[in-house]
Amino acid sequence: MTTAKRRVRMGMIGGGEGAFIGQVHRLAAALDGELELVCASFSRDPDNNARTGEACGLPERRLYPDWQSLIDGERQLADDERMDVLVVVTPNHLHVPISQAALEAGFHVFCEKPAATTLADAQRLATTLDAGDCLYGLAHTYLGYPMVWQARRLVRDGELGRLRKIHVEYPQGWLGTRLEATGNKQAGWRTDPDIAGASGCMADIGTHAFGLAEFISGHHVTELCASLGVHNEQRRLDDDGDALFRTAEGASGTLTASQVCTGEENALKIRLYGERGALEWRQMEPNTLVQRRLDEPMRVLRAGIDQPGLAPETLERLRLPGGHPEGYLEALANLYRDFACAIRRGERGAAEGVPGMTEGLRGMAFIEALLKSQASTAKWTPLDDQPRQDDAETTT
Amino acid sequence: MTTAKRRVRMGMIGGGEGAFIGQVHRLAAALDGELELVCASFSRDPDNNARTGEACGLPERRLYPDWQSLIDGERQLADDERMDVLVVVTPNHLHVPISQAALEAGFHVFCEKPAATTLADAQRLATTLDAGDCLYGLAHTYLGYPMVWQARRLVRDGELGRLRKIHVEYPQGWLGTRLEATGNKQAGWRTDPDIAGASGCMADIGTHAFGLAEFISGHHVTELCASLGVHNEQRRLDDDGDALFRTAEGASGTLTASQVCTGEENALKIRLYGERGALEWRQMEPNTLVQRRLDEPMRVLRAGIDQPGLAPETLERLRLPGGHPEGYLEALANLYRDFACAIRRGERGAAEGVPGMTEGLRGMAFIEALLKSQASTAKWTPLDDQPRQDDAETTT
Amino acid sequence: MTTAKRRVRMGMIGGGEGAFIGQVHRLAAALDGELELVCASFSRDPDNNARTGEACGLPERRLYPDWQSLIDGERQLADDERMDVLVVVTPNHLHVPISQAALEAGFHVFCEKPAATTLADAQRLATTLDAGDCLYGLAHTYLGYPMVWQARRLVRDGELGRLRKIHVEYPQGWLGTRLEATGNKQAGWRTDPDIAGASGCMADIGTHAFGLAEFISGHHVTELCASLGVHNEQRRLDDDGDALFRTAEGASGTLTASQVCTGEENALKIRLYGERGALEWRQMEPNTLVQRRLDEPMRVLRAGIDQPGLAPETLERLRLPGGHPEGYLEALANLYRDFACAIRRGERGAAEGVPGMTEGLRGMAFIEALLKSQASTAKWTPLDDQPRQDDAETTT
């Protein structure tokens, strides 16, 4: 008798009406049919929670009033009913408390970035993760794009030779006006240090740019020089910033991220230059990867299961033939699919193909270095993601 | 007590392993969580059927050996278990028999295009549809793209003034070599007149181009002049073709479709020119719509729930803010979502927002006119989708 | 002792103030310093003639009141003063009379296209040319672009394999409104059959599209099917048209040209598809040539004297390294330079690298076939540039 494959059972904290990212996660998780949403606490507002639950087709008893009761409630359910993984799509300040509790309760965690609001918190969470058998995934969605994997493969294969330069930029324009004063929820918490943490734009999207650069290049940023900006008198967190950086492996470059670039949508873009070649990828046209090679005409690699020149890891992340555009949801769905597979295979700590605690720690170290650099008159500030002495003590 | 929204129950005929389009439909139907696959007959090959069923998580008893037994079996199930809609993703020659049987059994039908292999068959199917209470949808996926709706809105709002010219083109390259001789299933049946019908390329993709042109413009092609090509000595169906056309509303233009344009992926593109403005849309960059206006700089409209200048019907078909690319699966998912909503609302015949029998009949009339023109020495051949006398008699 | 190279002495008929194309020719001829303007009759309006002459720095005695006196006057000058080549930039109806007289007087001719207003006239001019020792060049400017020569080279080298399809299009929008009624000179004569000849848009720009297609492909159009349009009730000549065509060498395709495509500038574009590859070139981005090859990623060839993959004939037509854009004037300057070199080398009939009578006859035959097809109910109309019996008799 054929046994149908079991779907991974997913719970969700956050993501009620008005919280854009929750619906994005639900769509992406649904796409490949690998996961099913079985429980949630979408909002502390009971009405919002109920309405979202109904829209999602959740039974009332699996709709919890808050995250604590969700974790408690699910823990008491039978093995064949209990959620497997908790998706955390709350504002930043709750990422660590919820992730920590879920991991301690034996649930896998798939969390929105950033992993934490401080590096120390992320390090403590890492300790918890290491101590258990669970998986931790981080929604660095852009690392789910097939052509990002292709770019990484070309770098690894030496197509670019020794890397010299990395330029990554992430301009958005949506906070160009004081949107937080209009009641916009997204803008509200992202500009509030009590909820977002010590950084605004850089924590929100700078980390994406940083993660993308390190992922594709395989390099590690060791020092940076930042100039962050706040383009509104009443705003308390950076909404823009530029940085120079250098890597341990010998490259240098620039990283810019902004939420006040009027008219820009979500224009994450990366260019990498090596001795023998170069790559250029733009998130807004994600199915194209431009490759330059010394003394050869430019090549344009195109996404598609039937397209020439693609690596196995690229093809695995594609669903359609060339010219049938795949986009953002498909990229996030790739992370969900790989996370579900890792759960089935019984992996621990990090799910293969999915950003996790390592990327989370790097991202937090990046933010802390940025903020330190911003406050400093010295040109270079080191980026350090090693546990600091006092943290190490605290967590022992 | 909150009652969770019921998902529309979907069955599928065709779409086993190796049949690309089946998986595409399953992904698109899953995306918004409006439908769930409950039964199928994916392949007449029992092994393939079983493997695909397992991969889809279907219980064995809802996996049927052929389409007849699926329709029979589902008919006998209880109201709260029986499928609501049958998705037909077989090769062309089975579209009508299966759709006919399903409609007669009281099931809604969502069918891959073309609706039939002859206009007469499509007309008979239309009669069946008209006689019952069911819905019929046709997977003209490109009509699910938000910016296609935006283009239609701009035309309707008079932004272009009186339309003069329509140029639509759909070059692909995948049949540039004799792929059908290599065992490729997709190529095999598409080049076999017994399965695909009397047209190859034009039925497969020319109909998409035609449907897109009529949808956006609101015009009706009344006559055309075709030059079809077969670029392989052993091939029996057109793999390429160009046509001039004129519309009842006074525009003229060109339509080209090809599967032998080496190196092209899926480059459907349309341009419309009117007295006061023009539009250009390309499927491979579906989130961009170029608008030209008399004596003004070019405008570039961009998809996104937060983007300026978009119509309500465009916004309804978007899930993400600007710069987060949505693609082909999201376009098809829009059709599925609208079809599911129409089922819930108890609509009959055609689902609002979803191409159906009207588009199916136009497509078949277009193919027949193309073939007639190809065989003719006259310049213009009329396109006629009215029931012919003998057909009318037969169906009475 | 070093002898400085002598500049070719150039006269000009037409091109006074308000006649855009005259200044274009003067700029292009000046660029490489191979020619110098020594005499002209810019306009029959004495004031305009004088003003333009002054702006061009011409001495009064070389400024003639009309083309007849220019030819007469120059004929009587000494060998080391007399013009070498007459540039004809008048409206169409004067192309043949002036060219004929100039050739008969022993002057080389460089003429704006079209060569004539009828095929028979062009054939008579060809007979004159054949009978003498002069050169005749035709300003098919687009055939001066380096990447057009590169495309032709790739086709000749078999990079595309056997050609299957040619699609060429030339949309403009400037006659989208009734500009001729506003006093616009350009629009005025181009829409007047007494001056422009029997065709408007097709003679003006359709011939460019046609010439480009035959030049790059090396194919010869043998039959076509045209649908021309006039989009203004008071207009007497075509302002738009679409055509299907077939070539003697086995390709088929479409040609469209229009001057009523609102918002389009000068968007000449050609695509060629062969069994093994494809090319795409757009005049508005002339330094880029897209090459597709079977089972390989797309290549983008770029103009520049230091760019990889370019043929000698491409490089000869470039002045700058990659990324320093060359444009329309440089393309026309290439024709002038080659024409000047051919004069120095004593070539006869056609100047190497410069379109001439052959292209002129083809263009006229194309226009005549278009008009015949437009008036016909038959699908295909042959294109024939062979002297007709009665013409042959007339010219004997």
Place this chain on the structure above:
Amino acid sequence: MTTAKRRVRMGMIGGGEGAFIGQVHRLAAALDGELELVCASFSRDPDNNARTGEACGLPERRLYPDWQSLIDGERQLADDERMDVLVVVTPNHLHVPISQAALEAGFHVFCEKPAATTLADAQRLATTLDAGDCLYGLAHTYLGYPMVWQARRLVRDGELGRLRKIHVEYPQGWLGTRLEATGNKQAGWRTDPDIAGASGCMADIGTHAFGLAEFISGHHVTELCASLGVHNEQRRLDDDGDALFRTAEGASGTLTASQVCTGEENALKIRLYGERGALEWRQMEPNTLVQRRLDEPMRVLRAGIDQPGLAPETLERLRLPGGHPEGYLEALANLYRDFACAIRRGERGAAEGVPGMTEGLRGMAFIEALLKSQASTAKWTPLDDQPRQDDAETTT
């Protein structure tokens, strides 16, 4: 009697065979017929000098063995024969000596950038200029592009509101390998500090990026933080660099320039973001200017004498209608034309519309600040183009 307009007489130092830029200047100066080359010392190699002179059609007596004899020789010629302006296209180290001597001899100077190899030298040259009646122009070619003037106009008109961010980048790849070791002349002197000065890439192209940013924005960079690179062990000058900067008017941004970005041609690009809008211009597609406005779809302004939305100063720098691409030579020709007009009008110091000493001093100050920053451990280094005390003393 009509008096033909006199052409401005131009001499040239440098620009013999193998020196790319000399021919570029000759082409650009010739285009509009405003100047004529009357004398030169193209190379100290007599053969090269003679061959180039012959190719340019110069009489032997106006071909001088070196720059000193050219200045002396021309000074002694009659008023109606003597050159008006000296074009200096030598390597950098000769810019000041030649310019100084020419100005002192009463000749106008049009010089390649950079103005000097040190700021102090440039300041001394400025003093000479101020003391006389001559004009000084600097070949910041990119400031001759029409759409650069359009961008500046839009900024001035407040279309962007208060400027927040400026990002300018200039990647090239031609020095990605050690080209100077292959005998390439261009690479040779540009990487030799004795000839190029204390900076390589930044003096060569970084100054262009800097000048473009200040020209369009109207802002003044007050401090910067640089990270320069040398990507070859035997190279002695920077071949790459990134910088953060801030302006007196309140904007911040990044400037990057590189000659080791493999595969890049000449990809100068600038983006400016303000409170109400944004602009983007790319030199490699110079006829397009992208404009973003708050809450409106993106607009694409296009170059062309018939295109909508262009300012008078943009139109004055265009020769052709939309869609007829103008490029690099036309941009430089605009500077030559404006310089010639300024000579005719008897302007002094700076020619209207042409970069001159002010831009030269800013460029040198920029380079000095970059080098100082590179050597410093402080984050910010001020940019100062005011005469330093000791210079001031020297020049008093």
